[in-house]
Structure formats: C-alpha cells, structure tokens
Amino acid sequence: MSAICAFILTFSTLCASRVVSGVLSGPTKVHFTSYNMNLVLRWDPPHGAASGLLYTAEYKSKVSAGYSIGCVNISTLECDLTSLNEPIFEYGTYFGRVRAQSGSETSPWVESTSITMDKETVIGSPNIYLSSNRATIEVSIEDPVFALSSLRRVYSDITYNVTYWKDGQDEKAITISSIQQNRIVVDKLDPLTKYCFQVRINKQLNPTEPSTSVCESTGSEEDIPWVGVVVTFVVLGIAAALVAVSVVYRRSIYHFLCPKDSLPEHFKEYLLEQPNSTIYKAMQNPQPPEIIADVIVVEGGPLEVTAPTCIKQPDITVDQR
Numbered sequence: 001m002s003a004i005c006a007f008i009l010t011f012s013t014l015c016a017s018r019v020v021s022g023v024l025s026g027p028t029k030v031h032f033t034s035y036n037m038n039l040v041l042r043w044d045p046p047h048g049a050a051s052g053l054l055y056t057a058e059y060k061s062k063v064s065a066g067y068s069i070g071c072v073n074i075s076t077l078e079c080d081l082t083s084l085n086e087p088i089f090e091y092g093t094y095f096g097r098v099r100a101q102s103g104s105e106t107s108p109w110v111e112s113t114s115i116t117m118d119k120e121t122v123i124g125s126p127n128i129y130l131s132s133n134r135a136t137i138e139v140s141i142e143d144p145v146f147a148l149s150s151l152r153r154v155y156s157d158i159t160y161n162v163t164y165w166k167d168g169q170d171e172k173a174i175t176i177s178s179i180q181q182n183r184i185v186v187d188k189l190d191p192l193t194k195y196c197f198q199v200r201i202n203k204q205l206n207p208t209e210p211s212t213s214v215c216e217s218t219g220s221e222e223d224i225p226w227v228g229v230v231v232t233f234v235v236l237g238i239a240a241a242l243v244a245v246s247v248v249y250r251r252s253i254y255h256f257l258c259p260k261d262s263l264p265e266h267f268k269e270y271l272l273e274q275p276n277s278t279i280y281k282a283m284q285n286p287q288p289p290e291i292i293a294d295v296i297v298v299e300g301g302p303l304e305v306t307a308p309t310c311i312k313q314p315d316i317t318v319d320q321r
C-alpha cells in the first residue's frame with residue numbers, strides 16, 4: 001500500500017513539475033570568473049536536468065546596447081569569452097546570460113552577476129628565480145602573464161612582498177614589503193645556509209596567489225674567486241684540446257691550408273673542349289688526384305697552372321718516449 005502511495009506521489013510530483021513549468025528550467029549559479037585577466041562564464045545544469053543539454057551563452061559590457069553571442073549549442077558548463085571577436089577590455093564591466101536547450105525545449109535566460117575586470121580578476125602567482133653569491137641571494141621576480149594587456153600596464157602601482165626564512169624555520173620568516181622593482185638582493189645572510197623565498201604581489205582588493213617557495217644555499221664567506229678559477233680551467237682545457245686536435249689532424253690541416261688541385265675556370269673549359277685528352281679522362285676518374293697535377297706539369301701548354309707554393313714537409317713525429 002505504502003509502495004503504491006510512494007509511486008503515485010512520485011509520479012504526481014513529476015507530472016506537476018512538468019505541468020507547472022511547461023518549459024525547461026534554466027541553468028543555475030551562472031557567474032563569471034577571471035584569472036590573470038581572462039573572462040569565463042560558468043554555470044551548473046538546471047535542477048534535476050537530464051543529460052545531453054546544450055547551452056547558449058551571451059555577454060555584454062556595461063556600455064554596449066545588446067548582448068553578443070559567446071558560445072552556441074555547447075555541452076560544456078563554461079564559455080571562455082577572452083578571445084572572441086568582440087574584444088574584452090581590461091577595465092570593462094561585463095554581464096552574461098545563459099540558457100539551456102533540450103530538443104525543441106528552451107529554458108529562459110538566466111543572468112549572471114556582473115564582473116569588473118581590473119577590480120576582480122585573480123592575480124596569479126609570480127615566478128621567482130634565486131641566485132646566490134656568498135652571503136647574498138638575488139631574487140628575480142617574473143610577473144604572471146595576463147590574457148589581456150600585462151600586469152604592469154593594468155596596475156602601474158604594483159609592489160611585491162618578499163618573505164624569506166632559513167629552511168625549516170618558517171616561523172621566523174622575515175618579510176620585505178612594498179618592493180617596486182622585480183629584482184632585489186638580500187644580503188648579510190648566514191654563509192652556507194639554505195634560505196627559502198616566497199613572493200606575493202601586493203594588490204589591495206584583488207585576490208592574489210603567492211609564488212611557490214624556492215630555496216637556495218648561500219656560499220662560504222671567504223672571497224673565493226670562483227669565476228676566475230672556472231675561466232682559467234676552461235681556457236686551459238680549450239688550449240689543450242686545440243693542441244691535441246692539431247697534432248692528430250696535422251695532415252688534413254696542411255692539405256686544407258695548401259689545397260693541391262684547385263683548377264682555374266678557363267682551364268676547366270679547356271678540358272671539357274677536348275674530351276679525348278688524357279687530362280679529361282683523368283678528370284673522369286677522380287680517384288688519384290695526383291695524376292691531374294702530374295699531367296698538367298708534363299703537358300704545360302697554353303695554360304699556366306701556378307703550382308701551390310706550399311712545400312711538402314716531412315710529417316712531424318711526436319716523440320712518445
């Protein structure tokens with residue numbers, strides 16, 4: 001009996017909702033998100049909706065007359081408006097609306113709350129890079145990349161808070177606040193100690209994300225001329241390599257510097273005119289290049305072939321003892 005009651009109750013509820021609404025109900029929680037100056041309209045499906053719904057999203061700025069099309073007949077629950085034909089402006093205020101569609105049924109439009117880009121966009125985390133030199137650590141800060149414009153162009157008054165601590169002692173963290181430039185040198189640190197750094201963009205009102213923390217060890221205090229030592233090593237290494245190479249390849253280098261058989265252009269023409277000459281045949285068979293040189297010397301003729309001025313030297317032998 002109770003099962004039948006429950007069945008009737010469920011059935012009548014379903015019928016009632018159909019009869020009362022008559023149309024598909026609209027998407028819920030329609031809202032904008034903006035991260036690093038992008039603009040995305042998001043929503044949830046209508047309450048109790050079947051799967052397979054399609055959505056159409058539109059948007060307009062505070063100053064435009066009507067809505068522009070964002071996304072049409074999409075099945076996802078978001079529409080990225082950042083790179084559409086109608087450009088988004090970094091100081092603009094936007095409104096959005098979404099409707100659902102299932103077959104021939106269309107829901108009413110559901111409007112979002114507005115968003116003002118520069119005031120509400122979430123500013124993502126900066127990247128930080130550290131380099132240490134004895135008792136100092138240099139911190140370089142790289143701004144997050146914006147979808148529109150850039151952080152510095154939108155907010156000219158941006159500053160950073162740099163927090164650092166000895167590794168494992170984050171309760172004793174020190175914060176240097178309101179830094180304007182994106183590179184600072186933290187000095188008078190303890191030598192041979194690992195320090196961790198975290199940077200936060202300082203912007204009132206906008207939500208910001210801190211950077212990941214990055215650690216680096218300081219060097220020892222003595223003034224070791226590391227750079228000089230390294231440069232000397234590298235120079236010595238290259239010099240040794242050059243000497244070794246020139247000894248191993250001395251023959252090739254000699255031939256390269258004093259090429260034996262480069263023929264002048266008019267001489268080549270002369271050769272091609274006399275296909276039966278021994279010179280031509282020698283040319284056809286490039287195996288022993290010495291032959292060509294010999295023939296030239298023997299035939300002499302109207303062409304003066306200036307012999308290369310290199311004198312063949314006996315091979316240098318390296319005393320291995």
Ligand SMILES: *[C@@H]1O[C@H](CO)[C@@H](O)[C@H](O)[C@H]1NC(C)=O
Binds near residue numbers: 072073101103
């Ligand atoms: C979107 O879907 C509706 C209904 O299925 C259809 O009438 C309309 O032409 C579609 N629009 C586009 C742009 O595909």
Ligand SMILES: *[C@@H]1O[C@H](CO)[C@@H](O)[C@H](O)[C@H]1NC(C)=O
Binds near residue numbers: 161178201202203
């Ligand atoms: C940066 O430091 C200042 C001063 O300590 C503080 O008032 C401000 O809230 C800090 N900003 C952030 C984003 O933590």
